[in-house]
Amino acid sequence: MPGDSVTSLLQAVGFSDGPDGGLGIVMSALAGIAAALAVAIMLSVHFHSGHRGRHDLVKHGLAASAVLVLLAFAISDIRHAAQAYLGLNPAKPAVEFEIRLPKATLTTAADIQIELLTDRNQKLAKVQEALASTADGRSILRGTVTLDYRTTERMMVLNLPGRTQSTFRLRLPASPSRSDQFGPWHLADGIVAANGGTVTSEIHDAFAIRYRVL
Known part of the structure; x- marks a missing residue:
């Protein structure tokens, strides 16, 4: 034909x-x-x-x-x-996330940078300055970031100045559906300590993320 x-x-x-x-x-x-x-x-x-x-x-x-x-x-x-x-996502959904930190790590999120890295772009997340807390005294960072491109290669990067850089893979399809509830907690996929320090299993298990699509 x-x-x-x-x-x-x-x-x-x-x-x-x-x-x-x-x-x-x-x-x-x-x-x-x-x-x-x-x-x-x-x-x-x-x-x-x-x-x-x-x-x-x-x-x-x-x-x-x-x-x-x-x-x-x-x-x-x-x-x-x-x-x-x-690869543009015309609907531009956003991810609302919560990142759990070790105890007594932060008192404010003023100097914290959280970034979304993909194979298409990189974008800073909007982070709430006020910290939430868990029942056992751990701090929780909250924020949102838009998903501008359709891709499954998405990584959240948390930079704690002078301490650690943690990476969290977002386990989402290229065009995710909206969700009312947060998903389960996922431990960090990678943690690099500042000045070449050692990352213990206790520190690794303390960092976690959960999220939902708005």
């Missing part, structure tokens, strides 16, 4: 149908252009067909409306294809 031939040709010149291949956006653009061109040719034939009565004017008006609808559809289709090609 013609569509299969065009697809094969585009794949031959380097486009692929994967998430980063660009084939979807090119095919969407070609489909929109072809549809608009077909209706434009039809309109041209109508407008050059000689005498036009009221019935012809109605048909021309409907044809013009069809062109506008097709163009709007093509623009919308290309926009969605471009977002998919770039």
Whole structure:
């Protein structure tokens, strides 16, 4: 079929149908252009067909409306294809998180930096300055960060100046669904002590994260 031939040709010149291949956006653009061109040719034939009565004017008006609808559809289709090609998440969900710290680690979150790292971007999280606490006296950092890109490679990085840098992998699909409740606590996936210090098992077990999608 013609569509299969065009697809094969585009794949031959380097486009692929994967998430980063660009084939979807090119095919969407070609489909929109072809549809608009077909209706434009039809309109041209109508407008050059000689005498036009009221019935012809109605048909021309409907044809013009069809062109506008097709163009709007093509623009919308290309926009969605471009977002998919770039990995953008149009809904831009946010993750609300809580990070549990060892006892007596912090009294304020004023100097704390928490960052979301992905294979697409990096973004600072908004951290609440007021700390919460657990029943056994551990401090809890709270904050939010938006998920701008569709990817499963997401890592939260907590920097405690002069102490440790902890990393937490977000176990979420590329396009996560919203959740009302926080998930279970997950221990840190990695902890690096400042100045080359030793990270004991007690310290490692004290850092944990839980989160939900807003």
